[in-house]
Amino acid sequence: MAKDITARTVGFKAGERNVFFHLLTACNLSCRHCYINIPQHGSQTLTATTAIRWLKLFARPEKQSNLILLGGEPTMHPDLPEIIRAAKSMRYAVTVDSNGFLFHNLLDRVTPTEIDFLSFSLDGPDAEINDPIRGQNVFDTGTKNLQTAVQMGFKTSLIYTVSNLNIDHLHLMPSLLSEWGVKRFFIQVIGLRGKPASSSPTNKTQWQVDPDHWLEIVPQVAGEASRLGIHVTFPKVYLDPDEQFECAGQVAENYFIFPNGRVYQCPLCEDYPIHSYEIENNRLIQHEGINEDKFFPLSIPEGCVMNKLLQPDNIEYLADGTPRHRISCCLLKQEIIPQ
Secondary structure: OOOOOOOEEEOOOOOOEEEEEEOOOOOOOOOOOOOOOHHHHOOOOOOHHHHHHHHHHHOOOOOOEEEEEEOOOHHHOOOHHHHHHHHHHOOEEEEEEEOOOOOOOHHHHOOOOOOOEEEEEOOOOOHHHHHHHHOOOHHHHHHHHHHHHHHOOOOEEEEEEEOOOOHHHHHHHHHHHHHHOOOEEEEEEOOOOOHHHOOOOOOOOOOOOOHHHHHHHHHHHHHHHHHOOOEEEEEOOEOOOOOOOOOHHHHOEEEEEOOOOEEEOOHHHOOOOOOOEEEEOOEEEEOOOOOHHHOOOOOEOOEOHHHHHHOHHHOOEOOOOOEOOOEOOOOOEEEEOOO
16 A cells, blocks of 8 residues: 655745856747746846856855756856856855756766756656747757766756646656656746746747646645655645745745846746845845835735735635635745655
8 A cells, every 4th residue: 555645845944045046048948938037137147257256145154055056048157167166165055957958068067066956857758748848859858968967976856847738747757757866856836927927919828727736636746756766846836724824035035146136035026127136246235116025024815915916817716705725935845755
């Protein structure tokens, strides 16, 4: 009889710091769900010197912080190894989030001890599902490079962004990840920002998954992956009736840094100039005006205020006007650690 595996909600921890650093916004792909917004995030590539100076703004010599290096495609940065080594010297735990193409011979220029996790992104268990979302030959290239990284001793993780286009194929992923030797599996929910938020006539894709479909499939797949020895993390999304809403912006320290110097605390806000901080002349300063941080303390029946303001269509209401589900903070996660 299969062992019952229950996901644990990972509460926010005071003093925990996560730095999501977009070194550039350029990318070799054009994924249909990309959240990068050039007018809001900038088009420049930071020099290694600037990137290292900015890292120092968020580093804590007395305590480890988590650093996720992003793009665009971060491996397109020619000096990525130098940036990684500098980050490690500042007590960052370093993850590189790649689309799998691994430019500039990255695997030959860093060692497994210099990267805590090398993360790959796939949105389907085969090219037929993945490539219409992410681009031609992405599945074959990504899986080949992932397996090479595993063979070379790198700890690898995989990100799967769940949408209506691929949720019914999610169940095929655990066995593949086990076969490939992937250690961690991040299941993400599609957000209506960047391209998915576009209201252009050519963008009529129904991206978001309804609550019942999500709750039926995602926890079950997470449990199966855990049974295969994979550490699984996925968003809470819907709060249980007795759960208290908490905003990460009020409790934890999460910084989303973009090449134009904007620093957000909430990823839902990244399509708008309401960032909490900005970097000017290599100094972190408060962004003046009515910004995202002014909304974090507000309490509403729907849960997340920013979700209500920016993505109101994903909230369902009962006949009496109360929300069917309360939406959790988008940074609240559940995890299953294999026993």
